[in-house]
Amino acid sequence: MVRSSLLLAAFAAIATVHAATKCDLDNHCPESQPCCSQYGDCGKGAYCLGGCDPLSSFGLDSCVPAPVCQDKTYTFKDMTGITSKTKYLGDPSKTDWVMDGSAVPYKNSLLLTMAPSTVGTVLATSRYMWYGNVKAKFKTGRGKGVVTAFILLSDVKDEIDYEYVGVDLKTAQTNYYYQGITNYKEGGNISLSDTFNNYHEYEIRWTPDSITWLVDGQVGRTKLRKDTWNATSNQWAFPQTPARVQISIWPGGLASNAQGTIDWAGGVIDWSGPDIQANGYYYAQFESVSVECFNADNAPGTNKKTSYTYNNKAGTNDTVVDGDKPTILKSLLGTGTDMNANYADSGSSSADPSASSGVAVIPGLDGAGPGTDGHPDASGSTTSSGDGQDGSGTAADAADSTETGFSQGLETNPSGAVAGKTWSVVAAVVAGGVVLGMGLL
Ligand SMILES: *[C@@H]1O[C@H](CO)[C@@H](O)[C@H](O)[C@H]1NC(C)=O
Numbered sequence: 160m161v162r163s164s165l166l167l168a169a170f171a172a173i174a175t176v177h178a179a180t181k182c183d184l185d186n187h188c189p190e191s192q193p194c195c196s197q198y199g200d201c202g203k204g205a206y207c208l209g210g211c212d213p214l215s216s217f218g219l220d221s222c223v224p225a226p227v228c229q230d231k232t233y234t235f236k237d238m239t240g241i242t243s244k245t246k247y248l249g250d251p252s253k254t255d256w257v258m259d260g261s262a263v264p265y266k267n268s269l270l271l272t273m274a275p276s277t278v279g280t281v282l283a284t285s286r287y288m289w290y291g292n293v294k295a296k297f298k299t300g301r302g303k304g305v306v307t308a309f310i311l312l313s314d315v316k317d318e319i320d321y322e323y324v325g326v327d328l329k330t331a332q333t334n335y336y337y338q339g340i341t342n343y344k345e346g347g348n349i350s351l352s353d354t355f356n357n358y359h360e361y362e363i364r365w366t367p368d369s370i371t372w373l374v375d376g377q378v379g380r381t382k383l384r385k386d387t388w389n390a391t392s393n394q395w396a397f398p399q400t401p402a403r404v405q406i407s408i409w410p411g412g413l414a415s416n417a418q419g420t421i422d423w424a425g426g427v428i429d430w431s432g433p434d435i436q437a438n439g440y441y442y443a444q445f446e447s448v449s450v451e452c453f454n455a456d457n458a459p460g461t462n463k464k465t466s467y468t469y470n471n472k473a474g475t476n477d478t479v480v481d482g483d484k485p486t487i488l489k490s491l492l493g494t495g496t497d498m499n500a501n502y503a504d505s506g507s508s509s510a511d512p513s514a515s516s517g518v519a520v521i522p523g524l525d526g527a528g529p530g531t532d533g534h535p536d537a538s539g540s541t542t543s544s545g546d547g548q549d550g551s552g553t554a555a556d557a558a559d560s561t562e563t564g565f566s567q568g569l570e571t572n573p574s575g576a577v578a579g580k581t582w583s584v585v586a587a588v589v590a591g592g593v594v595l596g597m598g599l600l
């Protein structure tokens with residue numbers, strides 16, 4: 160496992176920031192920390208980059224424009240092209256994947272790891288895919304509560320999933336969501352041979368009219384857009400906005416999670432199971448990911464220019480602009496409306512960005528997990544984690560967070576849309592002295 164004391168310093172720095180401000184569709188971020196991260200916390204810098212939700216941010220233009228799709232096959236021979244989220248500033252020519260957690264190159268593949276007291280690892284592409292075809296070849300993790308995922312997630316929380324629970328190595332669970340609205344009736348399973356011991360090639364073919372999930376070239380499931388009409392909202396409840404590819408391993412079976420999540424994940428994680436004893440972590444093994452853009456001549460689904468932005472809070476495909484806006488921040492003090500913000504003494508930027516700004520600039524180790532899938536318990540309730548200070552806890556709340564870990568619960572606002580998930584993590588990391596090495600610092 161890669162360890163880095165620098166990283167610990169980075170998390171310690173984050174831990175000194177003020178309590179995070181939460182955000183959702185009804186509670187936008189304030190102007191002083193305008194960007195709503197994927198997990199529903201306000202800040203600048205990395206909060207404004209990949210995953211920043213324009214519909215819950217201060218303004219539609221608070222998030223940094225999202226790099227457009229590019230055809231590319233990513234092979235994981237080493238850590239080339241993978242950048243820690245603490246270093247990424249939005250340049251897709253230098254970074255293919257932004258990482259949260261710890262990965263280990265192993266035999267021409269990459270192990271995404273989940274060590275005890277961590278929430279696992281997620282890699283997200285720097286670029287966004289607006290329809291297209293994506294394939295990933297991997298072996299899942301195994302064990303109670305261990306979840307592996309390969310998903311597409313847009314900034315307005317359209318989502319297309321493959322998920323695997325480590326107690327059922329014969330099933331790929333598929334799902335999709337429109338703007339984060341939880342609807343647990345849309346899941347579908349694909350039966351397979353042992354997903355831990357065998358590589359399979361999982362594929363998502365996504366067009367404006369359909370989603371097809373294929374495994375090893377065989378169609379496992381198809382969902383047509385025409386079958387997704389929502390008469391209440393007068394909309395197609397169909398994923399339609401540019402999305403990042405995310406691959407991850409995460410602890411659905413964390414003892415502090417909602418019971419429904421734990422049950423779905425196959426039970427509470429055994430942090431002394433065989434994989435932990437042998438390697439020190441649970442892991443999922445990724446060999447490659449290949450993206451083919453939809454490459455339309457006209458919207459929707461183009462990738463002709465530099466970046467995607469939204470011009471309307473509807474957040475639908477006809478509000479996406481494929482335009483020329485730049486995607487790169489000068490520093491982690493920047494936002495979509497202040498791309499060139501920088502530290503007075505730029506030399507200090509890498510030392511302790513949060514301390515010198517007083518504003519959260521790197522979301523807490525948000526964990527891996529998919530965007531929407533909260534798996535509420537039988538009563539239909541969901542939970543959110545305790546203190547609402549994800550990524551911003553002080554050393555004093557570290558002990559709390561060690562107990563609460565993170566919650567994969569959802570916060571559902573009155574309109575029924577999901578506001579985002581809460582993960583209390585950084586403090587736990589700091590408290591436990593467990594370093595989630597990023598390997599790239
Ligand atoms: C998919 O399989 C899991 C068990 O692995 C089960 O809990 C779930 O209900 C199945 N979903 C569907 C839609 O059949």
Ligand SMILES: *[C@@H]1O[C@H](CO)[C@@H](O)[C@H](O)[C@H]1NC(C)=O
Nearest residue numbers: 340342389391392396574575
């Ligand atoms: C239809 O849209 C309404 C309003 O947004 C939402 O509350 C409801 O959950 C949607 N129904 C489904 C099945 O997605």
Ligand SMILES: *[C@@H]1O[C@H](CO)[C@@H](O)[C@H](O)[C@H]1NC(C)=O
Nearest residue numbers: 367395397399458459476477
């Ligand atoms: C957006 O997608 C819908 C289907 O979801 C389609 O009918 C419509 O033409 C699309 N709008 C644009 C501008 O492409």
